[in-house]
Amino acid sequence: MRPPVGSLVVRDIGLLVTNRPELGQGQLGVMRDVDVVIENGTVAWIGSTGTSQATDEVLEAAGRCVVPGFVDSHTHLVFAGDRVEEFTARMAGRRYDAGGIFATVAATRSASLIELTDVATRLKREAEAQGTTTLETKSGYGLTVSDESRCLEVAEAISEEVTFLGAHVVAPEFRGKEQEYVALVTGPMLDACAPKARWCDVFCERGAFGLDAAREILHAGLAHGLGLRVHANQLSRGPGVQLAVEMGAASADHCTHLDAADVDALAGSDTVATLLPGAEFCTRSPYPDARRLLEAGVSVALATDCNPGTSYTTSMPFVIALAVREMNMTPDEALFAATAGGARALRRDDIGALAPGFRGDLVVLDAPTAAHLAYRPGVDLVAAVVRAGRLLGQQNSR
Numbered sequence: 405m406r407p408p409v410g411s412l413v414v415r416d417i418g419l420l421v422t423n424r425p426e427l428g429q430g431q432l433g434v435m436r437d438v439d440v441v442i443e444n445g446t447v448a449w450i451g452s453t454g455t456s457q458a459t460d461e462v463l464e465a466a467g468r469c470v471v472p473g474f475v476d477s478h479t480h481l482v483f484a485g486d487r488v489e490e491f492t493a494r495m496a497g498r499r500y501d502a503g504g505i506f507a508t509v510a511a512t513r514s515a516s517l518i519e520l521t522d523v524a525t526r527l528k529r530e531a532e533a534q535g536t537t538t539l540e541t542k543s544g545y546g547l548t549v550s551d552e553s554r555c556l557e558v559a560e561a562i563s564e565e566v567t568f569l570g571a572h573v574v575a576p577e578f579r580g581k582e583q584e585y586v587a588l589v590t591g592p593m594l595d596a597c598a599p600k601a602r603w604c605d606v607f608c609e610r611g612a613f614g615l616d617a618a619r620e621i622l623h624a625g626l627a628h629g630l631g632l633r634v635h636a637n638q639l640s641r642g643p644g645v646q647l648a649v650e651m652g653a654a655s656a657d658h659c660t661h662l663d664a665a666d667v668d669a670l671a672g673s674d675t676v677a678t679l680l681p682g683a684e685f686c687t688r689s690p691y692p693d694a695r696r697l698l699e700a701g702v703s704v705a706l707a708t709d710c711n712p713g714t715s716y717t718t719s720m721p722f723v724i725a726l727a728v729r730e731m732n733m734t735p736d737e738a739l740f741a742a743t744a745g746g747a748r749a750l751r752r753d754d755i756g757a758l759a760p761g762f763r764g765d766l767v768v769l770d771a772p773t774a775a776h777l778a779y780r781p782g783v784d785l786v787a788a789v790v791r792a793g794r795l796l797g798q799q800n801s802r
């Protein structure tokens with residue numbers, strides 16, 4: 405058993421984003437000049453600077469801004485190899501068409517468990533150093549029963565939010581035999597993988613899985629006790645978003661090509677629209693219309709989609725900057741989507757905000773306000789990262 409975490413005070417926070425409007429100003433519930441006390445991993449107290457009780461440890465915020473830890477609700481960290489040549493070719497004008505996944509599938513199948521674990525662990529640490537305190541990650545580059553199962557073992561070792569994505573694309577040996585592959589996914593593959601996962605996902609897209617196959621896979625996931633997520637409407641307008649809503653999925657991810665009926669369906673549902681602008685950046689594609697979703701009342705999350713083919717970044721601050729600059733989100737909306745939005749996309753009520761009872765996950769920014777995340781793109785503003793009351797990040801000097 406791990407020893408008790410003890411208590412930590414984060415002292416002299418100039419500006420604290422709580423994401424709880426009842427605690428402070430605006431949607432972000434901003435408080436000024438406060439201390440936060442975390443006990444046994446959970447936020448226990450927030451109050452005026454200098455009035456907290458003594459704690460085991462002290463972290464000086466020195467007047468800087470503190471935000472909730474980022475919740476990256478969509479990553480693909482279990483893979484081998486890279487696809488820098490594909491990226492370079494695409495930047496020279498070639499269009500992306502989902503085929504490059506097979507290069508990663510081949511590399512992942514031939515990698516050892518240790519190699520896969522090393523890559524995933526390195527990427528997780530990279531994400532943490534940039535303020536991510538919760539990340540979801542998936543299988544999806546194995547596409548056989550044993551390879552998917554192995555990828556989920558790696559995912560389980562680095563993440564509390566594990567997603568089975570055997571239905572990423574039809575495995576190459578099943579080309580032209582989609583129904584046989586769907587039978588494998590919904591049968592032996594789910595039997596082997598469901599005990600290692602919390603979520604079942606499907607890539608519903610031309611070139612991947614059509615409406616009927618995707619629905620069958622999601623029903624099978626539900627029957628195995630998994631929650632649902634859908635890769636939807638990334639490359640083209642399609643049925644993915646409406647299927648996600650119909651099936652009660654926690655999240656429809658990408659949402660790049662939507663019509664009015666898709667937006668209405670999301671607005672009347674508990675399904676979060678998770679936007680992944682790193683994918684549009686890395687494929688030089690048009691960005692999702694975040695304003696249309698927000699104005700319709702849809703819950704929006706932002707995530708990295710970290711994967712070697714179409715979005716090889718672990719940086720939530722980069723995603724926030726993209727969302728502000730390229731998708732017309734305000735800095736407050738983008739930060740909320742990258743924290744509370746991600747928590748909602750994972751159906752979690754213990755993360756994504758800083759208030760008594762929430763897990764003690766926070767980021768000390770080397771900046772006076774959170775808007776600096778977008779205002780100073782590409783600059784490392786993460787001074788310290790705390791997860792469940794433990795200090796993770798390096799402490800930058802001011």
Ligand SMILES: [Zn+2]
Pocket residue numbers: 478479480635709
């Ligand atoms: Zn994805």
